Amino acid sequence: MAESIHDVQHRISSTKATRQITAAMHMVSTAKLNKIQKHTAGYQEYVSKIKSVVMRLSQSQLFDNSSNKLQADRPVKKTAYLVITSDRGMVGSYNSSVLREANEFIDKQTPNPDDYMILAVGGTGADFYKNRGINVAYEYRGVSDVPEFNEVREIVKTVTTMFDNEIFDELYVCYNHFVNRITSSFRGEKTLPVDRETLAGEAVSETPTSNLANDYETEPSAQEVLDSILPQYAESLVYGAILDAKTAEHASSSNAMQSATDNADDLISDLQLHYNRARQAAITTEITEITGGQEALKN
Known part of the structure; x- marks a missing residue:
């Protein structure tokens, strides 16, 4: 005894x-969550403005006459899926939820594995797809707990270059969207090419398209305006998705540890x-x- x-x-x-x-x-996880929520709140104002500008431009002839590479309209031979997961464990069901939902989304969009590739942000997702023999064309590990914009520049530059070189013809971003500290929901959003179909899913509620004019005066030129604004728009989508995913990750980690x-x-x-x-x-x-x-x- x-x-x-x-x-x-x-x-x-x-x-x-x-x-x-x-x-x-x-x-620690709760402190990270509070920090990234404060950081994201300021960024949302910028995102809202740039989306509003692009939405307005999409209603004009400037958009139709543009030759910007990010608007390239070509037959879809290969689709890329940018899947965002964490680099570490102890985050509850976060990674398994993202990967399960992403796989269902991919199977629905592109049933043939030969017709798509994976761009992985986060070691968990990269290892998951590699171990299953799925084509991981690009991976990025070590995203900061509160990622800065400069971190995402490397990811966006690589992705847009691959799109320009026709390595893939369209891009979807797959991640868990932070709803609140208890709940998150999966999102699969089309990001490239930047066309009206893509922008329809990114409509900004405060931009009433019925009141938009069709003609704009531009300086120095319409093409230069779009060449400047569209890369910023693509950056904002990817960076916003990574921020959103990181927020959901910290919330899941906080709940798991609690x-x-x-x-x-x-x-x-x-x-x-x-x-x-x-x-x-x-x-x-x-x-x-x-x-x-x-x-x-x-x-």
């Missing part, structure tokens, strides 16, 4: 140590009850043995 009590004590100590780790990780901490508390409580019962049983046995010894001496 003494050995059993010792084992229970060891399990209680181990669980308490684990609880300290999960509680600390919960605090659940682990709560489970540890429950387990410690159960083990403590088991320990007290075992200790009481050991004491009762000792008293019985002493009493029995005393009675034996009397006889």
